[in-house]
Amino acid sequence: MAGKGRNILVIKHGALGDVILAQGPFQAIRAHHGDARIVLLTTRPFAAFLEKSGLFDEIWIDERPKIWQLSKLIPLIRKLRGGRFDRVYDLQTSTRTNSYFNFFPKRRKPEWCGIAKGCSHPHDSPLRTKIHTIERHIDQLKVAGIDTVPPVDFSWAMTDISRFGLPVKYALLVPGGSAHRPEKRWPALRFAELAEYLDEKGITPVLIGGKAEADAIAKIMEFCPGAIDLSTKTDFGDIASLGAGAVLAVGNDTGPLHLISAVGCKTVVLFSRASDPNMSRPRGRDVRVLREDDLADLSLGHVIGELDLEA
The missing domain is CATH 3.40.50.2000 (Glycogen Phosphorylase B;)
Structure with a gap:
């Protein structure tokens, strides 16, 4: 010892x-x-x-x-x-x-x-x-x-996610965050537009979150019926496994993004002035940070530009 x-x-x-x-x-x-x-x-x-x-x-x-x-x-x-x-x-x-x-x-x-x-x-x-x-x-x-x-x-954390019946190519969208920190959330409408864009590119959007994200996820599903709603259906191990299999992930500065990026998923994380990525950004193989003081000002085009879908 x-x-x-x-x-x-x-x-x-x-x-x-x-x-x-x-x-x-x-x-x-x-x-x-x-x-x-x-x-x-x-x-x-x-x-x-x-x-x-x-x-x-x-x-x-x-x-x-x-x-x-x-x-x-x-x-x-x-x-x-x-x-x-x-x-x-x-x-x-x-x-x-x-x-x-x-x-x-x-x-x-x-x-x-x-x-x-x-x-x-x-x-x-x-x-x-x-x-x-x-x-x-x-x-x-x-x-x-x-x-x-x-x-x-995190190999120990992996679970069997075959029960979800996911397609080969999917992207994780994480529209949630601290319930008491709404300023840390990109607008649900922008996530909905991103989901539509990914669906058109042949990448199925998969939505994760809890009960607090119900309204945001409902809006995304309304805009993009082709998305898959896994909110309230996943535990930490499932999130790790989903991250390991995803093409990419996009989400707010919130806990699940840390686990998703840590298992090697290409991740784009969105920060507002409410938190400092230099102190707390997720870490992983390929983590990209986009920051706007007010996330309502972060354009869809700016986020899409970080996805490198053709790479």
């Missing part, structure tokens, strides 16, 4: 895009610590998905209790102390997870790689808030002696 310690805790809560960007670091921690017991502390939406990775011996759910919710907070403190961790990798580095460092008594504090005050392996680079999430994780792990982060591998 290269890394010190038999009991390792990794903290990563989410959201989906952040979890996908942490896959390489997850792999690096497992490789560094060999056959150590590694526990992941995460939130409920990602537990079952990440369990399939085989990188963790246990996955614990963090309900993220408020300070006054003692009936939930005290059991969390006891569980963390009872884990007898030799080292903690805090990949969340939030105010909340910084406070978890203080849950451990002074004489039994584990080595801690993060930004908690007084921790053993502080990531105190002045660049940490100015670089992309992946580079920040890589730099943080170097502080703890992990010098190599491998290319991401």
